[in-house]
Amino acid sequence: xxxxxxxxxxxxxxxxFLVTVGVFLLIHLTPGDPALILLGEDRSPQxxxxxxxxxxxxxxxxxQYVIWLGRIAHGDLGRSITTHQPVGTAxxxxxxxxVELGLAALFWSLIVAIPLGTIAxxxxxxxxxxxxxxxxxxxxxxxxxxxxxxxIFVLSVTWRLFPFGGYVAFTKDPFENLRHIVLPAIxxxxxxTAINMRFTRSSMIEVLNNxxxxxxxxxxxxxxxxxxxxxxxxxxxPVVTIVGLQIGGIIEGAVVTETVFxxxxxxxxxxxxxxxxxxTVVQGIVLLAAFSYMVANLLVxxxxxxxxxRISYS
Amino acid sequence: xxxMAAVIVALxxxxxxxxxxxxxxxxxxxxxxxxxxxxLESELRTLDPMDSSLLVEREVFYNMYDSLFTIxxxxxIKPGLVKSWDVSDPVNYKFTLQTGVKYHDGTPFNAQSxxxxxxxxxxxxxxxxxxxxxxxxxxxxVDDSHVNFHLKTPNATLLATLVDRAGMMLSMAAVQKGxxxxxxxxxxxxxxxxxxxxxxxxDHLTLKKNPDYWRSGLPYLDGLTYRAIPDVNAILAxxxxxxxxxxxxxAAKDVAALKTDSSFVYRDTPAIGFNGFELNTGAPPFNDxxxxxxxxxxxxxxxxxxxxxxxxGVVGYGPIPPSSWAFDSSEKIYDHADAAKAKSMATGFTFxxxxxxxxxxxxxxxxxxxxxxxxxxxMQIQTEEFATYQQECANHQFQACGVNWxxxxxxxxxxxxWWHTGGDFNDSMYSNSQVDKWLEDxxxxxxxxxxxxxxxxxxxxxxxxxPYVFSTFGVSAQISSNKIQGFTLYPDLMIRMAGVGKS
Numbered sequence: 001x002x003x004x005x006x007x008x009x010x011x012x013x014x015x016x017f018l019v020t021v022g023v024f025l026l027i028h029l030t031p032g033d034p035a036l037i038l039l040g041e042d043r044s045p046q047x048x049x050x051x052x053x054x055x056x057x058x059x060x061x062x063x064q065y066v067i068w069l070g071r072i073a074h075g076d077l078g079r080s081i082t083t084h085q086p087v088g089t090a091x092x093x094x095x096x097x098x099v100e101l102g103l104a105a106l107f108w109s110l111i112v113a114i115p116l117g118t119i120a121x122x123x124x125x126x127x128x129x130x131x132x133x134x135x136x137x138x139x140x141x142x143x144x145x146x147x148x149x150x151x152i153f154v155l156s157v158t159w160r161l162f163p164f165g166g167y168v169a170f171t172k173d174p175f176e177n178l179r180h181i182v183l184p185a186i187x188x189x190x191x192x193t194a195i196n197m198r199f200t201r202s203s204m205i206e207v208l209n210n211x212x213x214x215x216x217x218x219x220x221x222x223x224x225x226x227x228x229x230x231x232x233x234x235x236x237x238p239v240v241t242i243v244g245l246q247i248g249g250i251i252e253g254a255v256v257t258e259t260v261f262x263x264x265x266x267x268x269x270x271x272x273x274x275x276x277x278x279x280t281v282v283q284g285i286v287l288l289a290a291f292s293y294m295v296a297n298l299l300v301x302x303x304x305x306x307x308x309x310r311i312s313y314s
Numbered sequence: 315x316x317x318m319a320a321v322i323v324a325l326x327x328x329x330x331x332x333x334x335x336x337x338x339x340x341x342x343x344x345x346x347x348x349x350x351x352x353x354l355e356s357e358l359r360t361l362d363p364m365d366s367s368l369l370v371e372r373e374v375f376y377n378m379y380d381s382l383f384t385i386x387x388x389x390x391i392k393p394g395l396v397k398s399w400d401v402s403d404p405v406n407y408k409f410t411l412q413t414g415v416k417y418h419d420g421t422p423f424n425a426q427s428x429x430x431x432x433x434x435x436x437x438x439x440x441x442x443x444x445x446x447x448x449x450x451x452x453x454x455x456v457d458d459s460h461v462n463f464h465l466k467t468p469n470a471t472l473l474a475t476l477v478d479r480a481g482m483m484l485s486m487a488a489v490q491k492g493x494x495x496x497x498x499x500x501x502x503x504x505x506x507x508x509x510x511x512x513x514x515x516x517d518h519l520t521l522k523k524n525p526d527y528w529r530s531g532l533p534y535l536d537g538l539t540y541r542a543i544p545d546v547n548a549i550l551a552x553x554x555x556x557x558x559x560x561x562x563x564x565a566a567k568d569v570a571a572l573k574t575d576s577s578f579v580y581r582d583t584p585a586i587g588f589n590g591f592e593l594n595t596g597a598p599p600f601n602d603x604x605x606x607x608x609x610x611x612x613x614x615x616x617x618x619x620x621x622x623x624x625x626x627g628v629v630g631y632g633p634i635p636p637s638s639w640a641f642d643s644s645e646k647i648y649d650h651a652d653a654a655k656a657k658s659m660a661t662g663f664t665f666x667x668x669x670x671x672x673x674x675x676x677x678x679x680x681x682x683x684x685x686x687x688x689x690x691x692x693m694q695i696q697t698e699e700f701a702t703y704q705q706e707c708a709n710h711q712f713q714a715c716g717v718n719w720x721x722x723x724x725x726x727x728x729x730x731x732w733w734h735t736g737g738d739f740n741d742s743m744y745s746n747s748q749v750d751k752w753l754e755d756x757x758x759x760x761x762x763x764x765x766x767x768x769x770x771x772x773x774x775x776x777x778x779x780x781p782y783v784f785s786t787f788g789v790s791a792q793i794s795s796n797k798i799q800g801f802t803l804y805p806d807l808m809i810r811m812a813g814v815g816k817s
């Protein structure tokens with residue numbers, strides 16, 4: 001087990017390296033000049049040249065990459081081009097809001113998806129199943145920004161039940177924190193709800209057809225016991241995979257939702273930094289996102305072992 | 315990015331007509347106490363005037379920092395931290411300073427502080443104020459309350475420049491204490507009506523009342539909160555839910571409905587910028603003046619004002635708007651569109667118009683496309699992401715490019731950089747030696763009547779030559795809940811909160 005984890009961690013290094021090359025090239029080869037964006041209506045040839053020199057943008061691209069990689073190797077993500085704030089600090093400041101939103105969305109998706117998926121599987125073909133299928137098709141098909149706008153219009157602007165956007169830290173005011181997180185969490189979590197429900201349903205149907213379920217029923221176990229104890233735990237293995245990827249995708253998944261709800265998280269920072277060609281911040285965020293995906297994948301594999309003791313790590 | 319802000323502002327809140335107001339104060343006596351939340355159209359990047367380049371940053375600065383000079387709603391230069399001035403010698407300006415003014419950190423404002431600030435702006439490694447102050451050779455401290463500015467060459471625009479960021483005074487002790495993070499947390503640095511408390515980027519910026527403000531009785535509010543809401547529809551939603559009290563921009567399509575809602579106040583006044591698009595005189599097809607003139611003749615400004623701007627604002631004829639002392643109401647070279655006349659000048663050619671993906675910018679491009687088609691001119695629309703579009707327009711890689719200007723208090727700021735040969739914003743590569751002379755003379759001449767004559771001449775020539783096709787003049791707007799009182803509308807788009815209260 002320890003050897004397995006160490007091997008997986010070592011394998012992350014070449015993947016991380018490829019990610020750095022990819023992200024560096026992508027953002028630097030995109031048209032747009034950070035100096036022009038920084039200067040706005042105060043641009044002059046002298047000021048542009050000065051900024052290029054200060055940021056090292058006048059050097060060849062590979063030199064810029066080597067300098068940046070050298071910094072990364074020392075744990076220094078650099079400073080933001082636009083605000084001069086250390087990139088690590090900029091991300092760390094926004095990470096709690098993003099993680100909170102991501103977890104709330106995940107929570108929303110699971111408390112809806114698992115019961116609905118289970119009901120849909122147990123009562124296959126019933127009205128409940130059809131409603132659940134309808135919800136899942138809608139949830140996957142409707143983009144989350146649209147769900148967000150509709151939620152804002154109905155629940156915030158028209159009915160005034162929730163604030164239209166923004167963020168209040170839990171430590172500052174727990175009630176306001178919850179009030180602010182409800183709409184973005186629903187908007188962000190709905191697609192996940194649909195996917196998780198489909199996975200729960202199909203996996204549950206498969207499990208319910210297994211011999212051991214029939215045996216359990218034949219032994220006189222109650223219907224509830226069979227579904228919730230014998231079937232559900234085994235049916236959740238594929239759901240765990242997909243949930244693991246959803247956890248890994250919390251950062252990038254929230255990009256659009258955070259923008260719609262003016263949520264001060266990493267996703268909004270990413271959007272703003274891409275528009276501003278804030279190379280250092282974009283690179284930092286993509287590295288973080290890639291790293292979180294890799295860690296989430298590893299955790300998923302480890303959870304498999306807990307759920308299914310037949311899986312061994314050798 | 316402030317260009318982007320200007321584009322958004324101008325696209326959304328354009329040129330006046332309808333129920334346009336006059337600059338001035340909203341009725342109602344302000345009360346002391348309470349706080350107000352203000353929407354900003356984009357997030358700030360810095361709180362240091364030295365490296366600022368965004369319009370939204372200036373909106374905040376005007377409430378945190380004091381400038382050497384101020385303006386009144388008619389754009390007349392008024393005393394700020396400079397109490398009185400003698401500019402009779404065009405290269406040696408003598409300023410008398412306010413006394414008893416203290417920065418928020420308790421350090422006194424004096425002549426040495428002025429000198430230190432100007433030196434910092436002129437020499438700072440990341441300073442964007444260098445070109446603003448390029449005409450200043452040196453600053454001499456006479457005594458605590460007197461300071462002299464020595465100029466390299468006469469510069470009639472300097473006082474107007476010192477109204478804005480180049481004239482904002484900061485406590486040097488606070489700057490040094492803030493170190494590398496000063497621009498993110500300028501604690502104690504200003505002397506303005508409100509002082510910095512906290513900035514959580516992408517969330518909120520909080521200021522609190524300066525209890526020792528040198529203008530007695532001000533400010534009324536106990537504090538301000540700024541929220542960056544980078545979508546005009548979301549700004550309107552925030553106004554309606556009461557999450558913000560004041561905004562400067564909403565979508566033009568929403569203005570009429572808002573005006574009928576008694577819980578809100580909408581007012582606007584002609585702003586100081588201009589809207590339209592650049593034609594590249596350095597490359598085909600617009601190196602041919604006849605083709606530029608044909609385009610200028612075929613564009614129907616009135617239709618743009620009505621259909622795109624919902625009659626907010628007025629049609630634009632040149633770079634100097636009605637709010638300026640240099641406005642020339644007689645210049646209407648390209649007034650009503652005339653497709654037949656345009657055809658007689660040049661027709662049957664094709665060009666590409668670069669614009670952004672903003673929905674209003676797209677509608678504008680489509681309308682222009684149909685107007686030009688009537689004159690036999692084919693306009694292809696190329697939509698680009700903002701940074702790409704900005705880079706290509708600035709580097710002259712375009713045939714036509716939609717760019718608006720937020721405007722400057724002095725007319726020089728609306729003309730020199732744009733149409734003087736080699737000017738910083740001369741994307742169109744326009745060059746006319748006579749225009750250069752007029753612009754140079756207007757910049758150095760202190761006689762306002764003579765300056766106006768220069769600007770009239772230059773404007774006529776530029777508009778006639780059509781390196782830029784002017785469509786509309788924007789407005790400076792105030793949209794607020796009806797609880798806001800004492801609001802004064804200024805043409806320079808800035809929201810000044812010292813005299814504002816909340817009932």
